[in-house]
Amino acid sequence: MTPAIGAGGRLPGRVLVRTYALALALILLLGLAKILIAHKVVNVALTPPDRVVASGLLIGTTPTDIGLEELAAGLQVDGVVNLAAPSVAEQVTAASLHQAYLYLAVRPGAAPTWPQLRRLASFMRRHTERGAWVYVHDDVAGPRAVTTAAMLLLLRGQTWAAMSAQITRPGLDSLGEHQRLALDRLRSALHQAGRSPAGNPYAKARIEPW
Numbered sequence: 001m002t003p004a005i006g007a008g009g010r011l012p013g014r015v016l017v018r019t020y021a022l023a024l025a026l027i028l029l030l031g032l033a034k035i036l037i038a039h040k041v042v043n044v045a046l047t048p049p050d051r052v053v054a055s056g057l058l059i060g061t062t063p064t065d066i067g068l069e070e071l072a073a074g075l076q077v078d079g080v081v082n083l084a085a086p087s088v089a090e091q092v093t094a095a096s097l098h099q100a101y102l103y104l105a106v107r108p109g110a111a112p113t114w115p116q117l118r119r120l121a122s123f124m125r126r127h128t129e130r131g132a133w134v135y136v137h138d139d140v141a142g143p144r145a146v147t148t149a150a151m152l153l154l155l156r157g158q159t160w161a162a163m164s165a166q167i168t169r170p171g172l173d174s175l176g177e178h179q180r181l182a183l184d185r186l187r188s189a190l191h192q193a194g195r196s197p198a199g200n201p202y203a204k205a206r207i208e209p210w
Contacts (some may be wrong), residue, residue, distance in 0.1 A: 009205075032177070034128070049140070049141035050141060051141075053166055053167065054153060054166055055128075055158075056124065056127070056128035056132070056133050056134060056210070057134060057136065057152065058071070058075070058077065058134070058207075059136050059137065059138065059146065059148075059149050060135060060137050060141045060145070061086070061138075061140055061141045061146040062082075062084055062090070062137055062138075062139050062140075063080070063090070063135065068080065068090075068094060068097055068107065068135075071133075071135055072097045072098075072169045074153035076131070077099065077132065077133045077134065078098065078099050078100060078103070078127055078133070078134075079099060079100045079101075079123060079124075079126075079127040079132065079133070079134035079135070080094045080099050080100070080101050080102070080134070080135050081101075081102045081103075081104065081135070081136040081137070082103045082104070083104055083106045083112075083138040083145060084136060085088075085139070086105075091103075091132075093096060100123070100127065102120070102123050103118070106144050106148070109143070109176045109178055110146045110178060110179070110182075110210055111144075111148070111178065111179045111182035111183070112147070112148055112151060114202050114204060115199065115200060117152075117155060117186075117208075120148070120152065121155050122208075124152065125208075125209070125210040129210075136149060141173050142174065143175050143176055144179075146167060146175060147173070147175055147179040149167060150163055150167050150171075151182075151183065152210070153166060153167070154183070154186055154187055154190060155178065155186075155190075155205070155207060155210070156207075156209055157207045157209060160187055171190055182201075185200050185201065185202050186202045188202075189204075190202055190205055190206070190207065193205075193206060
């Protein structure tokens, strides 16, 4: 049915208002879609305790094959770091999805060593500089993953206050005594570059941006 045309061949005012409103709504939706895509949050559903720590860094539990596929498709995760038990199956799945894989042996209750942190920071840098994300996990998104994420933020140059805000108080409260001590020693080494006590296992630590 052809809409009635007003005098002078123009559409009635009510029809014009509706047309303009529809056009404006479409423009707004397109703009919102661009923003969502730019921030990589389209079609990404993280199941707690998996969570975003910072741009480019996710921590969580041991992923399933489907979980890795969803992370790759939805958030462009192209790097996986395993802090838990070695898993050939997980490594094979990651390879099939063209995800780089890094295994770091960190015992329950422990924290990454300085050599491990340097490898991890380099791994993070290679992937995040291209706009991709890295998924760091232990078995239950527990203290090992939280400690590692906190250390990565400190290595990035963040202050203790900024790191604490991103990790959250419950996350820091979950850490064991050894892990808290490791964080404190890393912070001390970074603040006293070249002057940290020789007994500090992180004495050689330097800012490693990623």
